[in-house]
Amino acid sequence: MNSTASKPRTVRCPACGGPSLYAAQNPYRPFCSERCKNLDFGAWASESYRVPARPDSAGAEDPDTPPVH
Known part of the structure; x- marks a missing residue:
């Protein structure tokens, strides 16, 4: 057994x-402070972070959308 604390x-x-x-003593991990944690949360809440998406291909159809005639 390893008797030394990491x-x-x-x-x-x-x-x-x-x-x-990055330890249990830091309740804001991986952030350094409550301020940094809240700034990141605010960016997510205001949708400042976005995942890039490719535009739909021309021939792709949405199965939930009725066809247009």
């Missing part, structure tokens, strides 16, 4: 880029 890891905060303790 050293807590420090990672880069995704919001500000500063050091952030």
